Amino acid sequence: MKEKINDLYNQAVERTKEKILEDIKRYMELHDEKPSFANYLQNRNKFIQQIWNNIWSNKAQSAFSLKERKKYLIEKGIEFDDASKKLVKKLFINTIAEEHVFQTDQWLEEHMTEELWDQLYEEAKQKLNQREEQQQFEQNRQAVEFEIHKLIRRRIDEFFNHFYTYVRYRTAVQLSKDLVRNTRFKLVGKNWDNERLIENGFIQPGDFKQVNEFFEEFTGGYVEGYEWGRLYWDFETYGDRYYHLINEYTYDLFTDEFAADFSNVFTVYERETGKQLKQKRFLKIISEHVEKLADEFSKLIAYEYVPDILETAEIPYDVLPHLELLTEHQKRQEERRIQEEIERKRKQEEERRMMADVFGQLTHSRGDKSTHYVLHIGETNTGKTFRALERLKEAASGCYLAPLRLLALEVYEKLNADGVPCNLKTGEEEKETEGAKHVSSTVEMFYEKDDYDCIVIDEAQMIADKERGFAWYRAITGANAKEVHIIGSKNSKEMLLQLLEGSKITVHEYKRDIPLKVEQKKFSIEHVKKGDALICFSRKRVLETASFLQRRKKKVSMIYGSMPPETRKRQIERFINGETHVVVSTDAIGMGLNLPIKRIVFLENEKFDGVRKRRLTSQEVKQIAGRAGRKGIYNVGKVAFVNDYKKMEELLLKEDVSLKTFTIAPTNAMLERFQKYRHDLSEFFELWKKFNNPKGTVKATLAQEQELYELVKGTDIEARFSIVDLYGFLHLPFSSGEKALTELWLETMEAIVNNEDLPEPPVKRGSLEEVELTYKAIGLHLLFLYKLGRKTEATYWERLRQEISDEANDFLKKAIDTYKKQCKRCGKKLPYDHPYAICDRCYSRRFYS
Template structure:
């Protein structure tokens, strides 16, 4: 085999080299010439082994698996199907016998009879060894002098760093004076966005009472590239911070090495010259102290940042003299300490003043009241246990009563029920008033509660909502400030301890309710084909409700729909169709879990997660119970069934899990708070800042006021803020509508301008072309009604209530006729997708997007 012959020759030469290298090492360590026999006696074991090691390694590594098998077949082995490791083992065994090279014979023939070659080899090895020793000693001397130079230099920097700072201070001062005089400075809203326009700053605006760090935040007007994580790049406006960071780094990188060379003693410089045969240069000095020098550069840079700009501009006018500049720095430092002390004192004064102001404005506003001379009845239990029925039964027996609901729909339901039972009842929500002649009972949303009105009985529904971060304070007010002989509080078990804590020593009766109708979880995974009469299918978005309802209608099922943004009147009609048997299936969001009593055989969770406005998350135990509790209806379905499309075990655990008690209630600004605030300021922006700083008392959590702030930013510093009191403006900001709905925020702003200008309120824009347009129109009319009732323009409100009712009829009709035509489509290319497709875009669009991201990542 030609390849083996070539490898063999290479192995022989390699073996010879290794033996000769070993001989050189042997000679190096002996000051006198050793004999041939001495070497053989000491190194014979190595010589014997070296050939086999070299040959086996080279032959095994260089010969391919195929050629190994060919060779083994040639010598009689059957290698078909053998493991690779076994082939290698057999090949190595064969190579041990293949043309062995006798190293001892070669070495003996080369040296034993040739004493001159032996002596010559010894001489060369010793000369090289002595030369290396001298080079090593010289390197050690050079490293020692380098170490001495480095150590002495760093000691000099530490000792005279104040002097170095004086040089830098004067250099920066001169540069600042030149730049402020000759270069433009800019500012912008967001320097990261280069599309933002720049505003030029006058130099005098930034000089006095300004730190250098403040000046360095101004923009040069140029754009530069910034490196981010993962090798990404982006562009933003350049600040003077980057300019001066580079400037100071370059200056000190040149100045410090030059200054050190001039400061070192002649003795050290002479030693360096003798050791290296050249003078110590600034470049070499810079490399010796590079790491430590950059630490000082960074320290000096941030020290410059802390200086007052006016101090440095004065320094620029002084000719440089170390002592004069040292004295000036000491004066400036003393003055700076005095200013810092003044700033700290002023800050502390403002802090204490703000603390007193916060205490005065908010004080004990949110402390639970002491026991009151009212009888409280707590109706505590799971969903669908008759709690509300029992509380309303007591209210109907009283001469006057107030029912407070979490939703307009529930208020409307109780209003209809009481009137149908022959008990005159009026309806009051933020968007409507229906006054019934001779009525002493009112059904209302909880936000409409007024503490100065008194009743025989007040019923407060869904009291666990007290913990809601945005609406919870309405329940707190109603529970703690209701004026009545009896207050009935209805809620889930987890609110019990919190309510007892709020009511303190009051007269309290607790009524516990258990489900008469058991819940049974189906162990089989639900499939949409299994949908039966009496099922309520639950998902968590309007879009999903419509897609599923469309699919069911197209498979010959009659469907009612419920979702949060649906008009209450429409929702009522959809429910009634189900109750009357016109439809046999409901598709709903979690809106079904809030006080809606329907003859539901089975609750089916089509999804186990929901988007809560911030993130997509797993349903909580309380949410699962609230929804699942709607299954079953006494006398119709004596067992309530619950089904899931996935994770049955995990979801069942949530259903069976004991509720965690509510440990805090929500608080929000009150009229008293605003009255006290107005003694300090007339700006609502200042109030929002104080609300942010106000520490919520233990057991409470502040309302975020996110939507109020969002609306406020639309009218901040406008005529609207100027002409309205803080409390009036907040009242309009607090109207119960979502500014995120298209067009509503603009409608709100237009109406606000009409109010302050004493003009006719703009009529809401009404479109009736599609279901979505009808729903938006309904909300627009609802917002208009909120304004009309707030302005006590009830006659106009009656007209717009009729208009809204007509729109809700249109929504209802559209749900019956149009939903069947709804198809799930790719959000990007509009291609029709299967109704149960899990994503918003099709596979092709997803692949295109992924490929585009891949290209962008690797070609940026």
Template structure:
């Protein structure tokens, strides 16, 4: 017999049951005996529909999919690969008229000519109706009574809370004494991590706890459960005592209240429930009030001094004596609390004075009144940097401060090629040139004691950067020079005027001679032409796009953030010399790189900023798009987008909001003043967190420094260095998100602390990623060498880093030539035009797993 045939009689029985229930409900509402005809007329729609509803639903739910498909196949339907919902819909339509049951006929057969039974059914239905009404009336009266009793209970317990609390306090005190003497302490684990086994950690000691609440945080060793969320965890003493107080209160309170309840409550209860209002029955009515009272008493207990409760446990309960002890304890607690608050207030005041001493004057701008400032303000690619450098070249001595090592390297090469001896100084390298009085440097290497005739500070809008901005602030406000040239975008202009107030300022504003023109058609890769720079926002996308272009006949240069500067320089030279005709780059192209670009193409309009994927900002769009249209080569700079042209065009045209705040970070003077008060760098991080920066400033987060500090806190490394030196090592500019580099940093710090030779960085050369990481590892090693003054050793590692940079260049070429788009899950080759990073098989496996998990979760919820 098929499942459908089994379902049919069950559906009939269910229909008959529903019809009888409906008939009884109909009769209940009638004041006189209705006729069978009356019922059939009034309930015709229900009678006609009830069978089909029950039949279709029961068959759909109970008949397996395989049988449904078999039936449909026999009817001529093709079901292979058809969605489950469609199968069900077709199945319901087919069985609608296959097997029928006439509900009206069954009713007529059941009741026609049976007047006596009909009248008896009516009487029974009406009797049930009246009984239900009486029960509803009684339930309402009982509910109202319970509400009034609960109100009285709450008032009475509030008025007598202290008296009731004395009993619970003595009970809890004796229990705490017992637990303190007989139980073991457990080493701390997170309360809900049952996978961590508890480890005994000795006996409880009174000196470890001030209040009972401190003790309540310990683990009992038992398991607690939260039935609302179906979770289990290790029980704390707080939960243990809350339950214990509840059990105690649930007996004590009803017994205490039973003798105090007004007589009218007792009489009304007996009338409504036909029994006496004894303590047991009373608890059933006021259980929620008992729960609330137990919670309040447990909170009160948590605030008591543990020592008071342990002493109380030794005394037998005598109400008057315990009342006197409680009042004394409460008064003493209030006195000690007032003292603690006064001490806390004194500490806050002292901390405020210390904070003022440490940070108070550190971030008030102070510029040299004899310094002449020349501001070069304008759009990208307008010759600002060129003009400032010309002034520096003419000076007897000069310093160029760059946002990137690559730009410092570029200016170093440029000046030496033009016959102006120039040294290079970054955190990772020093290239002194004999007789040079000019230096090209990264902005972090600025020292305010070094005098130069002319200082050039590039990309001044970076002053707003939350992590690096303070380096620009320091260079701008502490520049030791005859003349300082500051280069920035329009949105930094007012900020600079504010910072340099009271000094001589010469302003030069620049606008583009080569206009930008946005193409109104969405860009496709096949439209790539000579002179294009295609922008995307990940290294993988750069390699993927370059590979596609190279296969279609284009010669390609690549630029992305983690690329070594020397490799990036070679890629740029290839494009500048015409060896390559197209550039594929990330937004690393947007800062200081002047290339003969005809058109900037945004292949993406969103980027991942380390936290989330977001739309590009107006400043980012302008900074990148501004690289299009090199003056003297093109009459117009083209800008194209692969999508969202209107919105991106609006961002390109939008007037930037002026920079309102600049970033601040710890200074040597701040650390010196901090050292007058504390010797712990951990305390410094806490104070920095609480320090409110002056209006118009924002603090550097110091998140990476703090994470590194956690690795060496409390170790010999921390003791070995002065706070300023230690912070200097924490502040080294390296990729602290790379696990291998963090490990190298820690091993090097341990070696310095132990007085050992620095460990060599790990060098791997298997592929592009290995070589790039090795380049960074050598860079970190060089940061340590230069900081420790080991310049001779640094020469070897600089040469090795140059070799690895060449290998990166070669790997890059091989990577693009052999690039394959692969599924990130299984590694299977994907089509070049694949829209998604995983193959169809992995997607379906993931989807099936997700549906399975949803079904499992649904079963658990049921």
């Protein structure tokens, strides 16, 4: 170590000497006459000593580890016990500085001679002169370049059209090639991870009115970009490609034709600066003009009409003929634009009248004095639904409208078990009971013309849901009964009263008999107990958690959205009957399921809502947490969180904000009125986006309907159906995001149009995923059968679907027995609490490989 210190010391000394000599030169540059050595020492003595201190301490700090520093201090007899790293560092620097000293003033006095002092002065003055000369050169260069910039701008203004015709011609030649028979591509996929291009015919000039429309087409290649300092790749458009081409053509113009006009510039530059103007420097001077001009050319070309551009490409380039052609085309463009503006205003006025007719009577308030509305308002697990159903059972005829098929099935079975004959109607199945005057149905199956003594509408706060809310609005305002019982959360009360203003209304408000208690500590999966319901927000996470618990000898039930309702019902029954002790569920548990749950545990505080991952809302936390506690079993409901339990407790205790908006969606009446004007649903969707919906409403997104319509647009399917009938098929409630189901939907639509047998849904039983997809496929098939009135065929498929549902329970057990959490890229096994789908190593490679 001693040898290492000596080597470092010698290096520090030499570096210090260099720095002191540099400081002497800087000091001399500040004086008009040569200063004396004595004055220098007097003025700079403390500073040059500090140079040594800094260089020596920095070298010593960086060269020795903590272990070496401690060893050095021990050898010097310095005690420090369990001192911190910071203290060891301080002791080491102080000690080594005391042990190894370099007297800068002493070295200078010994080393500095009169000859050396004079030499340093001459070097300093020479450097100063060089710097002043460089400054003068820079001033002259800037003045000359300023004049060059002015000359270039003047030249561009004077000959703009001349330059444009050159770039326009070269661009037109390339466009005439690209506009003929190149492959056309279509972007498919719902998000960045699964987006891809598929071939979609060929490009033809007649497909585009203006060049900018062509620029939006994909080339099939990729273009690179940077975001937050990271390189990424995106699909290249012709706009991307031509932007670079036009830049290239503009540079050619400047470096060939344009630069020749400025030969005297090079002479002036050399005379004023004393140096030659090199080509590289000239390109730097003109670059800002080139880029600005190229940007202007790109915009002009984008709004050229395709026939004009193609005509330009046919005439060999010569400036005068092309200037005449440009003038002719500009005149033609202006005439076209005037006509287009007239047509645009005509269409705008026609569209205004059409929208007023189609959407003029969009919403209405019921205000029906003949109906008695009974609102059951309160938190979850307070008996609201029970009381409403008791009244339904007493009525001579009645209808229950559920948010989920499982709840409709549950009420259907309950009423029949209690001696009230009841039918079931969910769109995917219809079950008739002899003598039944009651029906249990999903809310989407509500039919306004049916008349009942009593109607019960459950989970009315769903009226605010952007995708399904209109079904509740339609049921609430269109219910045809003596009594309508509406069950909703506290925050739906104000909106429901406003919606039913003018009617006879009775309000029952409910409070929990069972208090909720939030655990004031972070939950650990190791502490799971009997009666717990663990909440996460994806099927994958449910399986992961259930598998983890089962390996630790816990008996588990599972609930998630894509699980067949009968399977879900079996899972629930196992928990209620004590066959399992823990539930692992998504937020599907929050709607209408009453289970003997002691504690709700939020394993996650965020969920993906179809667009982004976001924190749970106060209402979502309450809806789920409210399932904790069961009178007579668990008289206190407990709630626990894995993360941010203080923040989540605030959301749970937060006062509900009243719902301010409800969702509206197209009605058959709107579609019928629209059909008087057009037979193109894409125009209807555009109108839907444009019209200003009434205050207090939100428009349904119609995402599924638009995606499915794109599959049939321009086909016999569109031609053969009326607007109303086609929209009915687009609106069928199924998981259109799953490719296999969308393909089955399209095949079935083609079969209906061609009067062929409907394609049978694929039945696969190899895995849990296949069984669940088979269940959904049969459900979609049943939707078609019931819509087409083919109930006899539906009976077979209902029976098969029940068998599939029974099998799903076995596959579910097998799935969690064999489930392994592993990196989706390399297959490496991941710990249960690893927060990502890929391992750390694969994540690193993603950016640095």
